[in-house]
Amino acid sequence: MTTRAIFQRYPELQAHLPWQPLAELPTPVHALPGLANGWIKRDDLTHAAYGGNKVRKLEFVIAEMKAKGVRTAYTFGATGTNAGVAAALLCKDAGVALTVYTFDQPDSPTVQRNQALMRAAGANLVHRGTLLATVLTFYLHPARLRSDAYFLFAGCSNPVGVLGYVNAALELADQIAAGELPEPEVIVVPVGSNGTLAGLTVGVQLAGLKSRLVGVRVAESHLGPIQTCTTYAVQQMVNQTTAFLRQHVPTLKELHVQAAPLNEAYFGTGYGVPTDAGKAAITRFANDFAIPLEATYSGKAAAAFLDEVAATTGPVLFWDTFNSRSTDALLGTLKSA
Ligand SMILES: Cc1ncc(COP(=O)(O)O)c(C=O)c1O
Known part of the structure; x- marks a missing residue:
C-alpha cells in the first residue's frame, strides 16, 4: 500500500489530514562522486513529469482543496515561480482553475520556461510588478469571500504544505535507518518561502536526528516591516506546524522546536540575481554530477553546500529542491494535449 513516513509514525494523523499520493517517494539518496563526505537527496525527482520540492507540499494542498470542494485557486510568486509551475500542473489534473499573481524577477531562460509551462498548463498569469502590489492583490482579493476559492501562499508554503517536509525528514530518517546513507552532520537547503526548512526542522527533531540544518537564505528578508525570509519567519512556520501536529497527535504535547539561524552569506545582491559562487556551483554540479541547478535557489544553496563539505569532516547532505x-x-506534452 502506498503511504508516507509521517502516517507510519503517526497513524492518527491520517484521519485528520487529507492526502493524495502525487509524488514518487522516497526520493533517492546517494554519495556525490569525488566528494568524500558529500551526499544528495534527490527531490529534483519527486515526480515523473516535473520534480522539485513543491510536489511534496502539493500532496497535502491539493487533497485539502478537494476535501473543501475548491474550484478556483489563487497563488503568487516571482515571474519564474517554480511553485507556480508545480501548482499549475497539479491543479490542472485536479480540475482546479489556478490564477498566479507575479512580481518582477531578473529574466533568465528558467523564468521564460516557467512562464511557458504555467501558460501551457492553463494557469491564468497576472503580472502585478512589485512584490507589494502582488501581495496586496492576493490578500485583498474579493474571492476570499467565496467558500470554493483557495488562497495558496507563495511557494505552496501553507500549514498543510509544510507537512510535506516534515514527512521528508522522517523519510530521510528511514533511509538512514536502512543504511542507505550515514546520518548527516549537516543538511543544506535553500530558503525562500520558508516551508521546506520549517518542515525539515520539525521533522529532523521528531525523527531524533542530530543533523544541523543550514538554511541558505535566497529571498528578500523583509517586505517593509514584515519579515518574509528570516529566522523569525521560519520559527513562526515551525510553531504553526508543531501546533497542528500537537492538536492531532496527543503524544506530542511537549514539542519545542527551535529554528537554526539562517545562513545569510550566499544571497548576493537580490532575489534571483545570480552570484559568482552560485554560478560556479551550477557548473560543478552539471560537469561532475550531471545534475542541473538554477541560479535563484539551488545554485546559491549548492555554493554553501560545497563550502560546508570542505569545512566538515562528517557527512554533508545537499537537499536538491529544483526539478x-x-x-x-x-512543454511538448502540454502543448499537444
Ligand atoms: C527550486 C527551489 N528551491 C527551493 C525553494 C525554497 O523553498 P521554500 O519556498 O519552501 O523555502 C524554492 C521555492 O521557493 C524553489 O523553487
Missing part, C-alpha cells in the same frame, strides 16, 4: 526532469518533454 531536473526535461521541461522540453513536458
Whole structure:
C-alpha cells in the first residue's frame, strides 16, 4: 500500500489530514562522486513529469482543496515561480482553475520556461510588478469571500504544505535507518518561502536526528516591516506546524522546536540575481554530477553546500529542491494535449 513516513509514525494523523499520493517517494539518496563526505537527496525527482520540492507540499494542498470542494485557486510568486509551475500542473489534473499573481524577477531562460509551462498548463498569469502590489492583490482579493476559492501562499508554503517536509525528514530518517546513507552532520537547503526548512526542522527533531540544518537564505528578508525570509519567519512556520501536529497527535504535547539561524552569506545582491559562487556551483554540479541547478535557489544553496563539505569532516547532505526532469518533454506534452 502506498503511504508516507509521517502516517507510519503517526497513524492518527491520517484521519485528520487529507492526502493524495502525487509524488514518487522516497526520493533517492546517494554519495556525490569525488566528494568524500558529500551526499544528495534527490527531490529534483519527486515526480515523473516535473520534480522539485513543491510536489511534496502539493500532496497535502491539493487533497485539502478537494476535501473543501475548491474550484478556483489563487497563488503568487516571482515571474519564474517554480511553485507556480508545480501548482499549475497539479491543479490542472485536479480540475482546479489556478490564477498566479507575479512580481518582477531578473529574466533568465528558467523564468521564460516557467512562464511557458504555467501558460501551457492553463494557469491564468497576472503580472502585478512589485512584490507589494502582488501581495496586496492576493490578500485583498474579493474571492476570499467565496467558500470554493483557495488562497495558496507563495511557494505552496501553507500549514498543510509544510507537512510535506516534515514527512521528508522522517523519510530521510528511514533511509538512514536502512543504511542507505550515514546520518548527516549537516543538511543544506535553500530558503525562500520558508516551508521546506520549517518542515525539515520539525521533522529532523521528531525523527531524533542530530543533523544541523543550514538554511541558505535566497529571498528578500523583509517586505517593509514584515519579515518574509528570516529566522523569525521560519520559527513562526515551525510553531504553526508543531501546533497542528500537537492538536492531532496527543503524544506530542511537549514539542519545542527551535529554528537554526539562517545562513545569510550566499544571497548576493537580490532575489534571483545570480552570484559568482552560485554560478560556479551550477557548473560543478552539471560537469561532475550531471545534475542541473538554477541560479535563484539551488545554485546559491549548492555554493554553501560545497563550502560546508570542505569545512566538515562528517557527512554533508545537499537537499536538491529544483526539478531536473526535461521541461522540453513536458512543454511538448502540454502543448499537444
Ligand atoms: C527550486 C527551489 N528551491 C527551493 C525553494 C525554497 O523553498 P521554500 O519556498 O519552501 O523555502 C524554492 C521555492 O521557493 C524553489 O523553487
